[in-house]
Amino acid sequence: EPEVTQxxxxxxxxxxxxxxxxxxxxxxxxxxxxxxxxxGQKVEFLVxxxxxxxxxxxxxxxxQFSVERPDGxxxxxxxxxxxxxxxxxxxxxxxxxxxxxxxxxxxxxxLTVV
Amino acid sequence: xxxxxxxxxxxxxxGAIVQINCTYQTSGFNGLFWYQQHxxxxxxxxSYNVLDGLEEKGRFSSFLSRSKxxxxxxxxxxxxxxxxxxxxxxxxxxxxLIFGTGTRxxxxx
Numbered sequence: 001e002p003e004v005t006q007x008x009x010x011x012x013x014x015x016x017x018x019x020x021x022x023x024x025x026x027x028x029x030x031x032x033x034x035x036x037x038x039x040g041q042k043v044e045f046l047v048x049x050x051x052x053x054x055x056x057x058x059x060x061x062x063x064q065f066s067v068e069r070p071d072g073x074x075x076x077x078x079x080x081x082x083x084x085x086x087x088x089x090x091x092x093x094x095x096x097x098x099x100x101x102x103x104x105x106x107x108x109x110x111l112t113v114v
Numbered sequence: 115x116x117x118x119x120x121x122x123x124x125x126x127x128x129g130a131i132v133q134i135n136c137t138y139q140t141s142g143f144n145g146l147f148w149y150q151q152h153x154x155x156x157x158x159x160x161s162y163n164v165l166d167g168l169e170e171k172g173r174f175s176s177f178l179s180r181s182k183x184x185x186x187x188x189x190x191x192x193x194x195x196x197x198x199x200x201x202x203x204x205x206x207x208x209x210x211l212i213f214g215t216g217t218r219x220x221x222x223x
Contacts, residue, residue: 042201042214043157043203043216044213045210045212055208056208056210091157095209103159106156107156108155
């Protein structure tokens with residue numbers, strides 16, 4: 001079964017450092033997303049990406065965040081200057097645009113900012 | 115905003131049936147997803163309801179009432195491995211999902 005792959009599975013970084021979280025969506029999917037889940041809290045939408053541009057972003061997705069699809073397979077989330085409150089599980093998801101099967105989520109990257 | 119409400123925790127016994135309820139705001143609503151999430155893992159898709167009524171998939175069924183802004187996930191013949199969080203998520207006019215807090219289900223022998 002096709003899957004969304006995320007690397008690394010766990011990243012520890014110092015406050016103020018830049019991090020890049022990587023995702024390889026399912027190959028025939030056209031819609032890509034990042035969500036995050038702070039420990040013990042609900043899954044929150046960050047950004048959606050379609051046709052090489054951001055289609056929607058949440059209030060969380062401020063100027064410190066950016067996304068990129070640098071080639072035909074990768075989809076990245078960059079946090080320019082990490083803060084303690086950025087510590088969370090970050091999930092990448094992709095969709096073929098048909099609602100029926102929902103999104104396919106990756107296994108997540110646990111980001112710990114120290 | 116679009117609030118999704120579901121109970122925080124539920125407990126049940128192995129072999130029993132449990133119903134997890136979810137209410138949502140109907141404005142701009144397109145459909146309702148249920149996901150299962152084990153601790154530290156990604157959400158996995160269980161069901162998607164667009165039309166009113168019950169959809170059955172093996173031991174799991176999901177119900178939707180669009181007029182009432184209400185859904186439930188029904189789990190039958192509970193097994194220990196069903197202990198997990200169950201996430202209700204609304205799909206609205208944009209292409210993002212709005213998640214509830216999740217219902218942590220504990221199944222006891």
